[in-house]
Amino acid sequence: MPLPDALKGQLSIPAISAPMFLCSGPDLVVETCRSGxxxxxxxxxxxxxxxxxxxxxxxxxxxxxxRQQAGNPVAPFAVNLVVHRSNPRLEADLAVTVEQKVPIVITSLGANDKVVEAVHAYGGLVFHDVINIRHARKAVEAGVDGIIAVCSGAGGHASTLSAFALVPEIRQIFAGTIILGGALSTGRHIAVARMLGADLAYIGTRFLATRECLAPEAQKEMICASQASDIMYTPAISGVDGNFLRDSIRAAGIDPDDLTKPEGYNFGTSEVKAWKTVWAAGQGVGSIVDVPGAADLCRRLGEEYRTAIAETATWT
Incomplete structure (x- = not known):
């Protein structure tokens, strides 16, 4: 399975802490990268x-x-750019991304060959998230280095497709790096992603419940107290289908059983307000029961991953 040369030898486990709107910040990025x-x-x-x-x-x-102090691998970091006409900052943010030579750019809501060209010009990588094979084909045409299959159960904007369906279909048309997201919360889940044919696991909700995450404590507590049945899939929060904590919808004074889809998609103040009061989360919440430091979580994921791989090696 392909992994870009820039990532070889840099990772302790094949995983990405996914970019989470309003929740991922420098402390979380640094601690996860420090941990490989x-x-x-x-x-x-x-x-x-x-x-x-x-x-x-x-x-x-x-x-x-x-990097100067550590003997262990220090992973590169990534930035998520929303490639959508309603994002008024795309051009300016892309210019800064190129200026600072961000190692990995994760694009969402639009595969843009101009963005890919700009990042490739300084040697960066572009991973693009998709929810179906049609979007994957557009990403291939745009020349991305990796495709993120955001499958059923992922937090926030997600597909209804099973990973067992989407990953093999992507591999049929794409020889590059495949990243799998969707309800992944443990090291065993990372091992399953690899066995399914993905090169990297894409983990979001599990990192929401870490000390370095910018999410409010109430959100972290709700994640730890929730099960998969507490996740609601709806377009009514942002205009795009996604998974959210049902109790957070109710706590925001909205009836989760009587939702109206907003008109269009907006990256202005209304979008920020919506995600501040209604919290995204994936169906993997049932595996989350604590709020560790990010480095401790990464070590735990690594131990679970290596144990799972060792166990599979004994199968006959």
């Missing part, structure tokens, strides 16, 4: 492009210090 897991954050988590540049410089500086 790709850390990431959405550019829009900073309110301005200048603030985005400041975060990039801070992360780069801290990781450079760690």
């Amino acid at each position: 897991v790709i850390g990431s954050f959405p550019a829009l988590n900073q309110r301005t492009t200048e603030g985005y540049r400041d975060w990039l410089k801070d992360i780069q500086k801290r990781l450079d210090v760690i």
